[in-house]
Amino acid sequence: MSQRTDYSLNHLRSVSTGYVALLIVLLAATLLTLEAIIQQVQDGLVATDMAQQGTQAGATWGLYIGTFEWFAGMAVGALAITGYIRFNQLEQYQMVARLSNIWAFICGLSAAWLIIIDLGTPHRVLVILTSWHETVLHSPLAWDVTFVTTLMVFTLTMLVLSLRLDFVKGNPSLPIQTRILERIVTIGATPKEVPKLEEMRRWLGLGLLVLAFTAGMIPGLLMGVVGGQPGYFGSERGIVFLAAGLLTGVALLNLTAGVLRSLFSWRDALSNEVFRGLGRALTLFGFVYLIVLFNDVLPVVTDMAPFFEGRIGEAMVTGSLAPLFWLSVLLVAVPTLLLAVFKYRLGVTVQSIYAVAILLGVWIKAQLTVVEPLLFPNLPAIEGTYSPTVVEWVITLGAMAIALLLFVLALKLIPLAHRDTEVSS
Amino acid sequence: MTGNNTSGLYFDEEWESDAEDRLSVVDYDTELGKKLGRDAQRLAAGEISQTEFHEKYHEDVVDEFGVDERATIGPTPEEFGYDTDTAPGGDGDGGGGPLPGVPDDGDHSRRSVLKTAGVLGAAAVGLNGVAGAAETLADENEDEEEVEDLQWGMAINQNNCIACLNCVEACNEENNNTPDALWMFVHRYVEDDYTEDEEYLTRPCQHCSDAPCTAACPVASRHTREEDGIVLTDYETCIGCRYCEIACPYGVNYLQWATPEEKAEFKSSGIPLDENGEVDEDGIRLDSDEPGIELDSEEIELDSEQEVRFDTKTKDGVEAAGPPDHGVMGKCTFCVHRQDSGREELVGTTACEDVCPTDAIHFGNLEDPESAPRQHLDDIEENESTFRLLEDHGTEPNIIYVGNEPSADATPVEGPRTLEDMNRDLHLHRTDREPVAYPSEDE
Ligand code: SF4
Ligand code: SF4
Numbered sequence: 001m002s003q004r005t006d007y008s009l010n011h012l013r014s015v016s017t018g019y020v021a022l023l024i025v026l027l028a029a030t031l032l033t034l035e036a037i038i039q040q041v042q043d044g045l046v047a048t049d050m051a052q053q054g055t056q057a058g059a060t061w062g063l064y065i066g067t068f069e070w071f072a073g074m075a076v077g078a079l080a081i082t083g084y085i086r087f088n089q090l091e092q093y094q095m096v097a098r099l100s101n102i103w104a105f106i107c108g109l110s111a112a113w114l115i116i117i118d119l120g121t122p123h124r125v126l127v128i129l130t131s132w133h134e135t136v137l138h139s140p141l142a143w144d145v146t147f148v149t150t151l152m153v154f155t156l157t158m159l160v161l162s163l164r165l166d167f168v169k170g171n172p173s174l175p176i177q178t179r180i181l182e183r184i185v186t187i188g189a190t191p192k193e194v195p196k197l198e199e200m201r202r203w204l205g206l207g208l209l210v211l212a213f214t215a216g217m218i219p220g221l222l223m224g225v226v227g228g229q230p231g232y233f234g235s236e237r238g239i240v241f242l243a244a245g246l247l248t249g250v251a252l253l254n255l256t257a258g259v260l261r262s263l264f265s266w267r268d269a270l271s272n273e274v275f276r277g278l279g280r281a282l283t284l285f286g287f288v289y290l291i292v293l294f295n296d297v298l299p300v301v302t303d304m305a306p307f308f309e310g311r312i313g314e315a316m317v318t319g320s321l322a323p324l325f326w327l328s329v330l331l332v333a334v335p336t337l338l339l340a341v342f343k344y345r346l347g348v349t350v351q352s353i354y355a356v357a358i359l360l361g362v363w364i365k366a367q368l369t370v371v372e373p374l375l376f377p378n379l380p381a382i383e384g385t386y387s388p389t390v391v392e393w394v395i396t397l398g399a400m401a402i403a404l405l406l407f408v409l410a411l412k413l414i415p416l417a418h419r420d421t422e423v424s425s
Numbered sequence: 426m427t428g429n430n431t432s433g434l435y436f437d438e439e440w441e442s443d444a445e446d447r448l449s450v451v452d453y454d455t456e457l458g459k460k461l462g463r464d465a466q467r468l469a470a471g472e473i474s475q476t477e478f479h480e481k482y483h484e485d486v487v488d489e490f491g492v493d494e495r496a497t498i499g500p501t502p503e504e505f506g507y508d509t510d511t512a513p514g515g516d517g518d519g520g521g522g523p524l525p526g527v528p529d530d531g532d533h534s535r536r537s538v539l540k541t542a543g544v545l546g547a548a549a550v551g552l553n554g555v556a557g558a559a560e561t562l563a564d565e566n567e568d569e570e571e572v573e574d575l576q577w578g579m580a581i582n583q584n585n586c587i588a589c590l591n592c593v594e595a596c597n598e599e600n601n602n603t604p605d606a607l608w609m610f611v612h613r614y615v616e617d618d619y620t621e622d623e624e625y626l627t628r629p630c631q632h633c634s635d636a637p638c639t640a641a642c643p644v645a646s647r648h649t650r651e652e653d654g655i656v657l658t659d660y661e662t663c664i665g666c667r668y669c670e671i672a673c674p675y676g677v678n679y680l681q682w683a684t685p686e687e688k689a690e691f692k693s694s695g696i697p698l699d700e701n702g703e704v705d706e707d708g709i710r711l712d713s714d715e716p717g718i719e720l721d722s723e724e725i726e727l728d729s730e731q732e733v734r735f736d737t738k739t740k741d742g743v744e745a746a747g748p749p750d751h752g753v754m755g756k757c758t759f760c761v762h763r764q765d766s767g768r769e770e771l772v773g774t775t776a777c778e779d780v781c782p783t784d785a786i787h788f789g790n791l792e793d794p795e796s797a798p799r800q801h802l803d804d805i806e807e808n809e810s811t812f813r814l815l816e817d818h819g820t821e822p823n824i825i826y827v828g829n830e831p832s833a834d835a836t837p838v839e840g841p842r843t844l845e846d847m848n849r850d851l852h853l854h855r856t857d858r859e860p861v862a863y864p865s866e867d868e
Contacts, residue, residue, distance in 0.1 A: 045680065045752065051855070053670065055847075060667045128643050
C-alpha cells in the first residue's frame with residue numbers, strides 16, 4: 001500500500017488487481033441475479049416463498065419489501081448527511097458529502113428496483129405513472145414513487161451542482177471518462193460563478209435536509225396508514241423509519257469511508273477528525289434508533305395491548321420471532337454501547353466493523369417489520385410461515401451487489417473531493 | 426319533485442304513502458315512524474340539532490318501546506353516515522346514534538320501525554345508511570322514488586352452516602380458480618379452551634362500502650362499481666403489488682402466484698350458447714354438468730337482439746370477471762358475470778348461494794326490503810344476533826352475518842379443510858414450503 005496521505009484523483013485512474021477481482025465478482029453476482037429475475041418473471045412470484053396471508057399460511061410481502069425499506073432508509077439517511085454537510089459548509093467533510101451523495105442516489109435506485117422486482121407483473125410498472133394523478137391522493141405506493149423520484153432528482157442535482165463547482169474551481173488533468181463528465185457538467189460555466197454556485201450548493205443542502213426530514217418518512221408510512229394489519233398502523237411508523245434510515249446512512253458512510261481510507265490512506269480528506277465525527281453520529285443515531293425501537297415495541301408487549309398487536313409483540317419478544325428480533329437489537333446495541341464507552345480509541349477498522357453489524361441489525365429488523373403482522377391473520381386462520389427461497393435470496397443479495405457495483409463504477413468516474421492540482425504519487 | 430321540498434327535504438304524498446307502506450309491516454306506531462323519518466331529514470339538513478331531535482322523541486320512544494339507549498350527545502350528521510352502534514349486533518345499540526337506541530335482542534320488529542324511519546329520512550337526503558342496519562343507501566341526491574338503489578350484498582346465517590364446503594367448491598368451479606385460491610372459504614374455530622363447540626365462519630369478500638383495498642391500490646385497478654357496489658379488480662391494469670391484500674383485514678385476496686396450468690377457459694353459466702346450446706361465439710365451452718346453476722340448454726332461448734355478455738369482461742368492458750391472469754390479484758366478484766349477464770335467472774344469484782344445502786347464504790340487493798338477504802334478516806328469530814365482520818375497522822362490509830362473531834382469540838381447528846388438503850394446496854406450486862399445522866394439532 002502506498003504511503004500517500006493526501007487525496008489524489010488516482011482512484012479514477014488506477015485499476016488494481018483487487019479492483020478487477022471485485023468487479024468480476026460483482027458482475028458475476030449481477031448475472032446470477034438477472035438469471036433469478038428471469039426465472040421469477042417466467043414462473044411468476046411462485047418462485048418465491050411469499051403466499052397469501054390466511055388460508056395459504058404465508059406472508060404476502062417478504063424480503064423484497066423489507067430490503068426496499070432498508071435501502072429507502074439508507075437513501076434518506078445519506079440524503080440528510082449530504083444536506084447537513086453542504087448546508088453547514090463543512091469543508092473538512094467534503095468527501096463524506098460526495099460519498100453520501102452518490103450513495104443516496106444509488107440507494108434510491110435500488111429501492112425503486114426492488115419494488116419493481118416485487119410486482120407480480122413487473123412489466124406493468126408504468127401503469128403506476130399513468131394512473132398517478134388519480135391515485136396519488138390515497139395510495140401510499142404512489143406517494144412512494146413520488147418520493148423516490150424526488151429524492152433521485154434532488155440528489156442528482158446536488159451531485160451535478162457540487163461537481164460543477166469543484167471542476168470550475170480547479171482543473172487538474174483528468175482521465176478521459178471524468179473529462180467527459182466534466183465537459184457535461186460544466187457547460188457554459190465560468191470561474192465567476194463560483195460564489196453563486198457555493199450559495200446554491202448551500203441552499204440546496206438545506207433543501208435536501210428538509211426533504212429528508214419531511215417526505216423522508218413516507219416509505220415508513222407506506223405501512224403506517226394501513227389499518228388492516230395489526231402492527232402496521234401507527235403515526236410513529238415514519239419516525240421509526242427515519243431513525244433507522246439515519247442510522248444506516250451514517251453506518252454506510254462509516255463503512256465506505258473506512259474502507260477507502262484503508263485502501264488509499266487519504267488522511268487529509270478522511271482524517272481522524274472526520275472519523276471521530278462519523279463515530280459520534282453513529283453513537284447518537286444508534287441511541288436514537290434504540291430509544292425509538294423501545295417505544296415502538298414496549299406498548300405492544302404489555303398485557304393491555306389490543307389482542308392482535310399483543311400477539312405480534314409476544315411473538316417478537318418471546319415467541320417464534322424472538323431470536324431474530326433480539327439478534328437485530330444486539331447487532332445495533334452492542335456497537336453503539338462500545339462506541340459510547342471507547343469512543344474513537346478502537347480505531348477506524350473496528351468502527352467499520354460496527355457499521356457492518358448495525359447495517360445487518362437494521363436490515364433484519366426491516367424484514368421483521370414487514371413480515372411479522374402478515375403471519376398472524378385477523379380471522380381464525382392458522383399462523384403463517386415464511387422462509388425465502390433461493391431465488392429471493394439471490395435477487396435480494398444481488399440488489400446489494402448491484403448497488404455496490406454501481407458504487408465501484410462511480411469511483412472510476414466521479415472525483416470524491418475537490419483538488420486544485422494533481423498530487424503525484 | 427312536488428311537495429314540501431323548499432329546503433331540500435321531501436315530504437310529499439308519495440313520501441307519505443311510501444312511509445305508510447313501509448311502516449305498516451311492523452307492529453309499532455306508524456305515525457311515530459313517519460315523524461321520525463321527517464325529522465331525520467331535518468337533522469341531516471342541519472335544521473334541527475341532534476339534541477333537539479333526541480329530546481323531541483325521547484319520551485315517545487320510551488313510551489312506544491320502553492327503552493331508549495341513546496347518548497344525548499352523539500356524532501354530527503356527517504359522522505352518523507354509518508353508525509356502527511345501531512347496526513345489528515353492534516355492541517351498544519343506539520348509543521350515540523341519531524336514531525333512538527333500542528336493543529335488538531328481544532324485539533326485532535321495534536328495530537324495524539326505527540330502521541325504516543331512518544331509511545325514509547335518509548333516502549331523500551342521500552345519507553348513507555342512517556339507519557345503519559341493512560340499509561346502505563348508495564347514491565347521493567337521489568329522488569325519493571329511487572329508494573330502489575342497488576347494493577349487492579349477502580346475509581349469511583352461520584347457525585345454518587354445516588361446513589360442507591359446497592360453496593367453496595362451487596365458487597372455484599364457477600370462476601375456474603386454482604384450488605389454493607379460496608375466494609370463498611369457511612373458517613372453523615373454537616372459542617375457548619373450555620368448550621368443544623366448533624363454529625364456522627363463511628367468508629367471501631365483504632364488498633365493503635368503504636373498502637380500504639381500493640384506497641391502497643396504486644393503479645386504481647381495485648375499484649368499487651358505483652351502480653351496484655361490487656368491488657372488482659381490473660385484471661388488465663393490476664400490477665400485482667398486493668397492497669390491496671395488505672390493506673384488507675379479512676384475508677380474502679388471492680394473487681395468482683403462478684400461471685394456471687391451463688389458462689382458464691372461463692366457464693360461466695351465462696355464456697351465450699350456439700344453436701346446440703353448448704358453445705358461445707367466442708368458443709367458450711359451457712359445461713352444464715358442473716354444479717352451480719342447473720342449465721338445460723333446451724330451456725335457454727337466446728334472443729339475438731338481447732344483450733348477453735359472457736366473457737371475463739364486465740358490462741362496462743372491464744376485464745374483471747372469472748379467474749385473474751398470471752401475477753394478478755383475484756378475489757370474490759359476487760359473480761359479476763352473472764350480475765352482468767342480462768339474464769333474469771342469473772342476475773341476483775351467486776354460485777355459492779345456489780349450492781348451499783342449508784340455505785345459509787342469501788344474496789341480493791341490500792337496498793330492497795323484498796330481497797333475499799333482507800327477507801332473511803327479517804325472518805330470523807328475534808333472539809338471534811347479527812354482526813358485520815370486524816366492523817370496528819370501519820370498512821362498512823356488505824355481508825351481514827347471523828350468529829356470533831368470532832372473538833379475537835378464537836382458535837382455528839383442523840377442517841373443514843384437512844391439513845392434508847391445506848398442505849396439498851400449499852405445495853401445489855411450491856414443493857419446498859414448510860408444511861403447516863393447526864394450533865390444536867400442536868397441543
Ligand atoms: S373484504 Fe377486503 S377485498 Fe373485499 S372489499 Fe373489503 S377490503 Fe376490499
Ligand atoms: S395487487 Fe393489483 S389490485 Fe391489488 S393493489 Fe396492487 S395493483 Fe391494485
